[in-house]
Amino acid sequence: MYMLSFLINRRNLRTAPHCLLGVLQNKLPESFSQPLLLPTSYCPARLPLPLREMSRSLPDRINSVYKESISFFGLSQPSPAQKTTISTFARAPYHTLSKTIGLCPKFTSQYPKTYHSLINPLHLHPISLSLILIIFTLAFPTFSRAEPLSSPSYNIDTNKVELGGGQTPLPSPGTISAPSTEEGGFTSSGFLIKTSYEHISPSTPFIFTISDSDVRFGNLVPGTPSIATITLTVNVGSALGYSVKTIADHALKIADGNISIPNTTCDLKTPCTIKDAAPWKDNTRPGLGYNLAGDDIDRTDFSSNIFFRPFPLQGIDSPVIIMMNPRALAKTNSTVTFKANISGSQAAGNYQNNIQYIAIPSL
C-alpha cells in the first residue's frame, strides 16, 4: 500500500500499480509458514529507477531477511518475528489484486476498463484517490500476530516468550523489590522488622523545613490587610510520598483574653471553609486566612492568589492536608501566604496563636 501510494503520487498510476505487488513463494526458509509479500521484481522495466534498482537486489536479500532488519522504501521493519508474519487481513486484498490482474500483465489498451474499475471504481481524480489511499493506509495498518513484549520498565527481546501461563510463576517485579527485612528469623526471635523499600535508598532521611518560626503581622489597620509568607519544604528521602497538614490552636486572640480575630469566611458571596478556598478580596471582611502556591498543593482550590481558606482549629476540626504527593520528587516547596484583617471595631491589643504543620510520610 505504501508503494502504491508512492507510485500514484509519482504519476505512474497508469503503468505501475499492477506490477507492484507479488507473492514470492517457495523461496523462503521452511520456518516461514506464510508467503512473504515483497515488492516484485517481475516487471522492473515499469518501475521507476530507484525502485527498479531496489527490486533487482531484493532476491539477494531474501535469504538474509530472517536475521537482518531491512528497510523497504524507508519504512522500517519491525522485529524478526514480525517480518515472517503477515496477517490474513492484510494479505487478502493483495491476493485478490494478484489473481485479478495477474502478477505482471502487460498494460495494453484491452486492460483500461478492468484496471480503472479495479483501482478507481469511483472514477475519482488521481489526487483525491491518492489522498484517500494514504489516509486508509495510515488508518488501517497491518495486523501482526507476533508482538514485541515491552513496557517502560523492560523490554523482552526474544523469539520465544513464555509468560503468563497458568503454571508459570509471576516474573519478579523488575527493579521494584519487596520491603527489605532488617531483622530476620521470626521463628527464632519472635519478631520481624521491615524498615524500607529497596527501590529507594534507605539512607536518605525525610526532611521537613519551615522558613520562619513565626509570622508577624505588625500593627493591624482596619481595612488594610496584613500579609506575611512562609515557605514549606519537604524532602521525602526514603519515603514514597508524603502529606503536610495544618491546624491552629485557636483563632488569633489577645494573650490572656478571650477577644479574638475570627477566622476568615472570605467574601460574603463566596464563603470559604477549611477545605474549600474562595476569593477574599473584600477588605472590609475581617479574619485570618491563608493562600497556597507552589508544589504539591491543590491548584484547583488555590487557583490564584485571591483564594483563601481559614485555618482548622484544634478541638473543633481535624488537621487539613495542604501539601500532598503520593509519588513525590526529591524536594518540593510551597509558599503559604497569611492574610490578617480587622474591622474598625476590633479591640486594641496583640493578637496571637500557634499554627502547627505536620509532615508525615505516606505508608
Add this chain to the structure above:
Amino acid sequence: MKKILALLLTLTFFTNTVPVWSANISLSQTPSLIRIIIKPGKTVTQNFSLTNLSDSDKVLNLRLVPFTIADELGNPNIDPRATSTWLDFLTLDSRSPQFDQPFTLKAGQSINLGLILNVPLTARLGDYYAAFLAASYANTLNRSFQGSNISATLGSNLLISISTKEDPPAILKVTDLLPQHGKYIKLGGLYFLDNITPLYFTALARNEGEFTATTKGVFKIARGDKTPLDMQSVLPQYVISKSTRLLGTLSDTKFRFSPRLKMIGKYSVNLDIRSENANTSTQIDIILFPAKALLGTLATALIVLLTLKVIGTRKTKSVS
C-alpha cells in the same frame, strides 16, 4: 554637654540593639516507616535518628499518636490529640528523651531514639498503627508579638502486627480496575478505547482482613489467547487493615499503556496481586479501535467528496 549626651545615647541605641529575625525550622527523622510483626510476649527495640537541621537550637517534644485509617494514597489520618491504651506497649529507652518531655537539640545535632516495643502475652492479636512524632516546641509567645507562632511536626509511621505467624493472613480485594475516567465508552462489560492516545488504568486494593497486606504483583494487558503484550510491576505498598489503597507503579498512581496502531480488537487487562499473605486477581475486557483515526478519515473523505462535487458542478456549469 547636651551634644555629648545625645551622641552617647545614639551610640548606645545603635550598639545595644538586639537583632530580631525569624529562625527557620528544619528537622529530619529516619526511618520514615517501619513494619513490625511480633509475637505476643516479645520485645524489640527500633532505633530512630532525629536531626536538627535548623540554623538554631530547637526545643523538641516526642509524641506517639495512634491512627486506624489511611486514605487511598496512603496518608494516615492523624489527630494529634488522639490516644490509646495500647500505646503503653511503646516506650523510649533510658538514653533517649522521654515522651512529652521537651528537650533541646542543638543546631546540626542528631540524636538516636531507641523505641522499645514490649508486647504483653495477653495482647490482642491484630494490627496497631501509630505515628512517632517529633515536634518543635511552641514557646510561650512574647506579649508584644502580634502574629502566629509556627511549629513543625515530623513523623514516622509504625505498622505493628501482633501475630503468631510470620505472614499473618490478610483479605485483599482488587476493586475498580478501570480505564481513566472520561476516556472510554462502556457497553455491557466491555470498555471501548481509542488506540492512538496512551491509556491509563486505575485500580484500588481493599484490605478487609485484620492485618496489613502488601500489594506486590503484576499489571498486564493480553490478547484473548493470554499472551501478554505489556506487563508492569505493581509497586509494593502497604494496605492497612480495613482500608483501601490506590495501586500504581513506582512513578505514578496509574498504569500507563501506549497501544500500537495495529492493536485493534479485544484485549484483557489483568491485575494480579500475589504477596506473602494475600492473593487476588481481577480482569476487565477492553476493545481497542482507531476511534480518532476513523473520525478523521470520515471527516477527510467527506471534505474530499464535497470538494469533488463542487468541482463537478462548476465543470457542468461551464460546459452548459
